[in-house]
Amino acid sequence: MKQKKQNSAANKLAIQMAIALVLGLIAGAGCILIREQMMANGQADLWNTINSVLFQDITAEDGANAFGIFYILGQLFIKALQLVIVPMVFTSITLAMCTISDTRKLGRISYKTIKYFLITSFAGLIVAGIVGMSVYHFGLFDVEVSNLSASAGSTGTNPLLVVVNAIPSNIIGAFADNGAVLSIVFLAVAFGLSMHKLGDKVTVLKKFMEEINDIVTVILSFVITKFGPAAIFVLLTRTFAVYGIEHLKPAAAYVIATTLTLLVFLIVGYELFIKVFTGLNPFKFTKKMSKVALFGFSTSSSAATLPLNTQTCIEELGVPKDVASFTLPLGMTVNMDGTAIMQVIAAIFIAGSAGYEITIGNIVVIAVLALIASVGTPAAPGAGAIILFTVLSGMGYTNDAALLAYSLILAINRPIEMLVTSLNVYGDAAAAVAVAKSEGTLDEDVYNA
Template identity: 70%
Template sequence: MKKINGKQLAKRMAIAMILGLAAGFGCIVLREYMLGNGYNETWNTINNLLFADISKEENANAVGIFYILGQLFINALQLIIIPMVFTSIALAMCHISDTKKLGRISYKTIGYFFLTSFIALIVAGIVGFGVYHAGLFEVEINSTLAGGTGSTASNPLMVILQAVPNNIASAFTNNGGVLGIVFLAVCVGICINTLGEKIEVLKKLLQEVNDIVVVFLSFVITKFGPMAIFFLLTRTFAIYGIDHLKPAAAYVITTILTLLLFLIVGYALILFVTTKLNPLPFLRKMAKVSLFGFSTSSSAATLPLNEKTTVEELGVSEEIASFVLPLGMTINMDGTAIMQVIAAIFIAATAGYDVTIGNIAIIATLALVASIGTPAAPGAGAVILFTILTGLGYTNDAAMLAYSLILAINRPIEMLVTSLNVIGDSSASVYVAKSEGLLDEETYHS
């Protein structure tokens, strides 16, 4: 039944994605026609009715039907992120009585994440350097696209401090502080494990809360997931005009092709080399998770479906998945790192800075550190990019103008980045489960 439901859900999500892309491109054509023929007011009316972000002050009188429906779905998923991460990891710690085993799982998980990130950065550096030397990043940036300067970015090393929260109440009320929740859950789980039979009520409470989360999750994703994908995709493409995409077509195409290469080929090869498993079942079953991540552009919102698919369809032990996936959502950002390296090279090229192999090595190092501290939320990667630019000294007016362009057009790329990040988390789960003898290979190959 689970297998049938998984296939049906994947089919419905694929249909929703195709319809959403078709409707979105149709809206782009309609938008360009109306704005090019003097029907600005008509388009503004359509935009306010269907697509406007009603949370912005300038859209106080807008309706934003597609925005509301898509955001309600994302909010429903984000609602259970903290309880799901906390209960699943704490319970996983309770079930791992062997401290040596816990240490092995942690080392293998973090080691796999660093391996994939290292490979991703090398690929991004080679591609970016090649495109730069081909002269394809020499584009003219229109000053009218200038936007924010990314001043909200912070030192990426702050992620170390945020890993240990100083207030337990605030830790449970902030979806952006998932790493702190991971720390608390591990500590609570280990303490329960150490106390053994003395702690029964709390363990049962954690299990019951986790059961509620699973039921809620299944209902929301199964019933509303495909519809939400349609609304989110349609709106995303409808709010971007052709003029915003033309100036940096080289950046967009280069980044998208690199991300797709790593998503389809990179993870397949890494999984085959590290586990000797056929990667095709993995890619096939994770397709719906990738589509879901693409639509929501949020690793956090995709975590529930990712865990469900990884356990039920790939045969990974829940003990492994409940530890690896939330941790990966926080520190494994292969797609974000690729985007940031290529974006930094693009900005340097357009702003007149020299790009050398040494500079790319520094960019890659900063991207690795910054991507680890990137929140699992839409648009976060482009904001954190500002940290890399300031670290390299790419701060002249031309660089800030190019960075503003990235902020303006990066939404479609961020969507694909999320697909890469969530697939990487799941592949890590398969690797760790396989190495620990906790992978049901019959389920994986089915």
């Protein structure tokens, strides 16, 4: 009976999110048409007023006197989710370490998690490389970018720094930064294993963490259930109202190629993964994960989607809490299939439009750099396009034309980043199901319900 109620509530939420998605896309498209019409009729000032009242980023230089109602509502929702990311990740992983009494089991889960992450990532990189090379050879990446500013607004860094920064030098600093999730994962594993070693000596601390985790779960359930659909509508409407067709026209080939690749991998790739590595019905997975994908698409943040992803995996896909609590936060940090796919195609697009020769060897190196760089990508909106500069620097694609093309990517990439997030969270959940199935702990009755 309880499971039926949970499934009913989940289905209701999924329907509400789907409706919000459709309405948001319609409203966003309507805003684009209205803006184009106003611009064509010499009513730019009227549109600027509408934009100032509804959509303007009030933190930007030109937003000092704006209302930005949709921006404010969207940011309030995102921040409400981000508020509990650190305590949720830390307590869930720490408790998972305490729960897994067999250290050999912990080693197996870690190994299998990384293995499945790498399988989906390599598959995505191969597909992206093939698509990027094909589009390049058809000459579709010859894009005119001379009208853009050459200021890329980013500097390259060594992607291996993600390894160094995994262990924080200051615990308080790690807890104070939502971007240091990998450090939180390390601390949680260390704390959890130490608490397991001490056993009954730390019962008070364990109980305290359990209560914090319960509180966080209640807060997240309330925020997602009560405000999720409305937030999806607000976020989508604003995104498409701000990033209109004038941003998409200059690089239609990149946008179309990347979007189709991401959609195919999302719809086909993960379903094949579930079928091959678990033998389960992949359509059950797709149906139950659809609302998570929609949520990730709307928020463009893996971190903001983690709570709903965790809840769905445990309550609807039958993944035990200890596996989900370890696999999903780790995946949010290091498993970025969608980000890696986007970065490979974007790097080929930039190299092609900047006059660099593209070979199979180049694509292999781009793929490796994209895989490493994506591990260090913060689970936040727009981060993938910024980290892309690391790949470009590593390949030496830094002439003026490359910087101009990179500036174009920064201008048009937000809608693509939204789809990228859907892939990232899908991949995390698929790995969690595969790990649980291989351990014999997946509740198949819940999965097939």
